[in-house]
Amino acid sequence: MPLRLRGMLRASLRCRPSLGSAPAKQRRPLHAHQVERRQVSLASPADGVKIPHARPPKVIRNGPAPLSSFVVDQWTPHEGIVVDRLQSGALLVDVGCEVPGMLPAVGYFASNADELDQLSPGDRVTCYACCKYLESKKLFLSLHRREVPRERWKKVIADGQRPYEGVVQRLAPFGVFVDLGTEVPGLLPNEQLPSELHCKVGDAITVYVVSKRPDTTKLDLATSPRSHALRRWIEIPGDGRTPHKGTVLGFLEGRGAFIDMGFERPALLPMAVIEAQEEQTDLKCGSELTVYITDKQSKSGKVTLALAPSTLPKRSWEDIIADGQTPYDGVVRRKFDYGALVDIGYDSLCFLPNPQVPKNSASNSVSVGRELTVYAVQKRMNTGRVSLSLERRAKPLEDLQDVCCDGRSPYRGIVRTVNEFGLFVDFGCSVVGMLDEDYDDPALIEKQSCLQAGDVVTVYPICKDLGNGRVYLSLKKRDVPIRSVWDLAADGQTPYLARVVSVHGRDCTMDLGADTRGLLTRTNAPLETYTKLEVGDMAHVYIHHRNSATASLTLSLVPSPVRKVPSSKILADLQLDASKVYTGEVYCIQHGYVFLDIGSELGAMMLDAVPSACRIGDRIRVRISHHDTRRGRFRVVPITTETQHAQRGSNKCKEAWEDREDAESVEEEAVENQKSHSAG
Structure with missing residues (x-):
């Protein structure tokens, strides 16, 4: 197809008709499927509830959507136009993404040949995105919807112990790509493949995610679980003075050595640090060493190490005051087209976006190495990222x-x-x-x-x-005040009519009419009990847990058989009798922790010292140690377990649990020392 015609077809897709007459300012178009979607509701008409209009997907505002944020769940429909047919028989479809999607004719995601033959360039078609590769800029589509939505990359648990039942998607010279039921496939390197295992496309395989890279969304796999669970890197103290044990995984010429420190992604020991202490340190693959974290990049997940502790500890998350008025002395370390990364003594470089740089000023030319006085204006708890500004706010920012x-x-x-x-x-x-x-x-x-x-x-x-x-x-003032999340009954038996705000995998974000939305989790639910929910649907839900630190709600479509006990009563009982025993049911295991339901509105957690010692559904007798105000949960210790759990080595579990508790207390002590240093 001529390039000119192809461009016209893409333009016709992006310029959809909009509602109403055009105002003075240029309006952003609405997509046709956003106002014509069929409404499906789980609410009964007898409820006397007015069902609002279905809420469509987000509007694409400034041209095509980036591939990194494009919804790939093989569930959300994408309206597209066929722009070309390749020699292999595959079709290129413009679905409003920065790259055209492909309806393949061969391979793992191959569509039916008869269905592809019925389509020709210029035809409109409804597709479902099923896979994407960020580095190679590829997007694969399907004409058929999946029974269950694919999980997001963020939902993948990279602790090296959570088993995933995958399917071989593609064979490559360097490894095997495995479909985990997520938006991106995982890579099983050749060195992780057992010699007796001969894979072909379509084979079922059990794998474990051992590395997760936020900058490229790559997932590294292994066929055997790790002896100890990998921890989330955001939980590791990066004050530059806390020692960490690591093992050399390999070397990259010109960059340095990759160190396995026991969390989601290997860290980098720069070549300059290795060469500076080459005489004292003889590094090779498998060498064990003590390292110190000098930098954590919140967006990419990269961690930089040193072999010697820092002279002064770095500021922690709690030390940063994001009020727009507290000054911090910083040095520009990196410069990009969209902003700069500034070192203010925080354990991660802070972001100074270009819009925060005043125009026509001497500070407009921000260069690497320049010293600046900046003000923290934003903190992102989920990534630990801090945003800066060069201008002091007239009034302090509200928390x-x-x-x-x-x-x-x-x-x-x-x-x-x-x-x-x-x-x-x-x-x-x-x-x-x-x-x-x-x-x-x-x-x-x-x-x-x-x-x-x-x-x-x-x-x-x-x-x-x-x-x-x-x-x-x-933009609209409510007629009736929105109720507080603390006014809701988190007893597991009080029903609330909620609307689906977003669907991601099997989980849904629900609006209960409160100042905090809830998460409907159905990851562990059997497939036959799965209820399809669309954005805009209404359903009755029950609050099973409410986090005391973040006020986040965990919802269910099924009421709890027993009414949940308020956390205030549990805390009162803890003060009267600290030895009281509770029976908890395991509902999640990840990153070295076991999460239990002890019949309270607050969830409980304990260390998972021995892999496979606990399984989802096990009932464990525990004692509450204390209320973890930072995580918003009860911390518990095991007393005895049921027969199924005891047969897996309860004595060994107790010994290993004590070792893990000692290691965690060292990290907590490092955080407390860091706070006292900052206070001093």
Whole structure:
């Protein structure tokens, strides 16, 4: 097909008709399938509840969506136009992504040949994205919907002990790509393949995720579990003075050595550090050494090490005050087109975006090595990322916990960013708010489609997520105040009518009409009991757990057989009798921790010292050690277990648990020392 015709077809896809007459400002188009979607509801008409319109997917605002954020769950429909047919018989389809998707004719994701033959360039088609490769910029599509949505990359547990039942997707010279039921496949390197294992496309295989890379979304696999669970790198103290044990995995010419420290991604020991201490240290593959973390990059997940401790400890997450008024002395370490990374003594480099640099000023030319006075204006709890500004705020920024999300308290804000995710508004909080798109009101659709960066708006906070550091805003003032999440009954038996806000894998984010949304988790539910939910559907849910630190809600479609005990009563009983025994049921095991339901609105957790000592569904007798206010859960220790668990080595579990507890106490002591140093 001629390039000119191909460009015209892509342009016709991106320029969809919009609602209403065109205002003075240029409007962003709405997609046709966003206003014509069929409504499906689980609510009964006898409930007397008015079912709102189905909420469609997010509007693509500035042209094609980046591949990194494109929804790949083989569940969400994408309207596209066939732009070309390849010699292999595959079709290229423009689905509104930065790269065209492919409907393959051969291979693992091959579509039916008869169905492909019926399509020709220029035809409109509904596709489902089933796989993407960020580095090679490839997007694979399917004409058929999956029975269960694919899981997001973030949902993958890379602890080296969680088994995944996968299917061989593709054979490569360097390894085997395995479909884990996620948006990206995992790679099983040749060195991890047993000699007696001969794989072919379509074979079932059990694998374990041993590495997870946020910058490339790559997943490294192994065929055997690790002896100790990998921990999340964000939980490792990076103060530059806490020693960590590591093992050399290999070397990369010109860069340094990769060190296995027992968390999700190997760390890098730079070549300059190795050469500086080459006489004292003889490194080779398999060597064990003591290292210190000097830098953690929140976005890419990369960790940089040193062989000697830092002179001064780095600031911790709690030490950073994101009020826009507290000054920090920083040095620019890296420069990008979109901003710079600045070292302010935090355990990770902080981000200074270009819009925060005043125009026509001497500070506009930010260069590597330059010393700056900056102010922290944003903290992201889920990534540990800190954003900076060169300008001091006239008034201190309000902490996210203090923001009133009743839907009636007005805040003056400025639209900072408009991208494929939505509109982001600076309204005087330590977290930039996201404008929630309310499709129940056509007037709001018209108003939001006109907004551009720099516009001044009046917004009303309606929902916040303390765990991920997010807050959602609305342009519409609510007639009735939104209730607090603490006013909800987290007893597992009180039903609440909730609306599906987003679907990711088997899980759904639900709006219960409170200032915090809940998560409907169905990962461990049997496939035959899986209920299909779409965005905009209504369903009755029950609150099984409520986190005391983040107020996050864990929901279920099935009520609890026994009413949950309030956490206040559990804490009162703990003060009266610390030896009281509870029976907990294991519902999750990941990253070295076992999560249990002890019949309380708060969940419980304990260290998983011995792999395979516990399994989901096991019932374990535990004693509450203390209330972990940072994690918002009870910390428990095992007393005795049921026969099934005891046969797997309860004595060995107790010994290993004590070792893990000692290691964790060392890290907590390092954090406390860091706090006392900062206070001094």
